[in-house]
Amino acid sequence: MRVFVAGGAGYIGSIVTQRLLDAGHQVTVYDSLVKGHRQAVPLEAQFVLGDILDRPTLDAALGAEPYDAIIHFAAFIEAGLSMQQPGTFFRNNVAGSMTLIEAAAAHGVKKLVFSSSAGVYASKDTPLVEDDPIGPVSVYGHTKRMIEETLVWYHRIHGLRFAALRYFNAAGATPPVRGEAHHPETHLIPLVLQVALNQRPRVLIFGDDYPTSDGTCIRDYIHVLDLSAAHILALRALDEYPVLICNLGNGAGYSVKEVIDTARQITGHSIPAKVVDRRRGDGPVLVADASRAKALLGWVPQIPELRDIIASSWAWHQAHPKGYDSDEQGDK
Numbered sequence: 393m394r395v396f397v398a399g400g401a402g403y404i405g406s407i408v409t410q411r412l413l414d415a416g417h418q419v420t421v422y423d424s425l426v427k428g429h430r431q432a433v434p435l436e437a438q439f440v441l442g443d444i445l446d447r448p449t450l451d452a453a454l455g456a457e458p459y460d461a462i463i464h465f466a467a468f469i470e471a472g473l474s475m476q477q478p479g480t481f482f483r484n485n486v487a488g489s490m491t492l493i494e495a496a497a498a499h500g501v502k503k504l505v506f507s508s509s510a511g512v513y514a515s516k517d518t519p520l521v522e523d524d525p526i527g528p529v530s531v532y533g534h535t536k537r538m539i540e541e542t543l544v545w546y547h548r549i550h551g552l553r554f555a556a557l558r559y560f561n562a563a564g565a566t567p568p569v570r571g572e573a574h575h576p577e578t579h580l581i582p583l584v585l586q587v588a589l590n591q592r593p594r595v596l597i598f599g600d601d602y603p604t605s606d607g608t609c610i611r612d613y614i615h616v617l618d619l620s621a622a623h624i625l626a627l628r629a630l631d632e633y634p635v636l637i638c639n640l641g642n643g644a645g646y647s648v649k650e651v652i653d654t655a656r657q658i659t660g661h662s663i664p665a666k667v668v669d670r671r672r673g674d675g676p677v678l679v680a681d682a683s684r685a686k687a688l689l690g691w692v693p694q695i696p697e698l699r700d701i702i703a704s705s706w707a708w709h710q711a712h713p714k715g716y717d718s719d720e721q722g723d724k
């Protein structure tokens with residue numbers, strides 16, 4: 393297949409791009425580099441520097457060759473920040489996605505895989521299934537839901553087949569080459585590992601008064617390679633199912649304190665932690681029931697243990713203590 397990967401210079405998109413190439417697909421990465429890294433893009437992929445809000449540049453890129461599918465990762469991702477700057481998130485994640493979807497329809501692209509999020513759900517103590525109540529607690533989560541709903545209409549009107557993959561917490565790396573390097577970093581696991589690298593004095597725990605076993609938020613961490621596999625399976629499954637909405641998680645929840653403790657064991661560092669106020673936009677518990685992805689995509693996570701997920705991240709962070717360097721080349 394010829395696959396157009398919007399946001400393919402980012403953390404998840406660059407790793408999915410490498411897996412697509414490994415599976416024999418042709419890939420064009422389209423990314424503005426507002427957050428991504430040119431070095432993360434595999435050398436065998438074509439690269440187009442462009443914004444999804446820029447319709448003429450999108451048209452030129454999508455018109456250059458016939459694409460079988462689009463995988464759409466391009467978005468701003470910080471739920472907490474979306475509660476301070478809602479307009480930035482509505483513009484990039486909603487207006488940007490709508491521009492991309494409209495261009496996809498105009499260029500006759502038949503399949504689209506969308507990076508949705510566990511952030512679309514209301515928090516629940518037991519694993520979430522796809523039909524559980526929608527109830528985003530952040531603008532970020534709401535932007536993802538708005539695009540899921542938009543895609544339903546493009547399916548009805550233009551026959552666009554789509555998969556909305558609701559990732560839970562993406563984590564882990566593919567050392568030595570690719571890993572998580574967000575600027576600024578807001579995700580728990582990389583922040584904890586930066587403390588272990590002595591780049592930060594301590595990790596802040598955002599609230600210990602949640603209704604959970606130890607009072608800190610519980611999340612379901614899923615290895616980025618397992619996420620990658622699900623995208624490739626979804627591209628194929630769209631031949632059979634025109635609309636797929638699937639959770640991607642391991643079904644096991646870990647509290648913030650448990651993540652920090654696991655990282656202490658792996659790194660051998662004491663990782664000092666300090667409890668501070670809650671962060672706006674966080675729900676107490678988000679854990680996936682991924683039965684649907686397993687049944688419809690044939691998806692089986694290969695790296696389900698939190699320990700292994702954090703260990704892969706740690707290997708990457710040790711190899712790249714400053715994240716991506718400008719002299720690195722994208723390659724296996």
Ligand code: NAD
Pocket residue numbers: 398399400401402403404405422423424425426427428429442443444445464465466467468469484488507508509510558559560561562563574
């Ligand atoms: P990332 O920030 O590493 O990657 C996003 C990429 O999109 C970056 O390369 C950025 O430059 C690009 N981009 C952003 N806005 C753009 C625009 N307007 N035009 C062109 N390119 C643009 O993020 P990530 O962690 O790889 O997440 C990828 C996707 O997965 C996002 O849509 C995110 O919402 C979703 N998601 C991530 C997680 C997670 O835990 N990381 C969980 C659920 C969903």
Ligand code: UFG
Pocket residue numbers: 469470471472509510511559560561562578579580581583595596597598599609610611648671674678
């Ligand atoms: N946390 C801290 N301290 C930190 C950073 C995070 O205590 O310094 C806590 C958060 O409050 C949260 C948990 O650690 O309870 C995980 O936070 P992350 O920022 O790592 O991830 P989020 O759960 O906020 O969000 C991530 C992605 C979203 C996605 C969501 C799905 O960023 O795109 O997972 O669950 F929607």
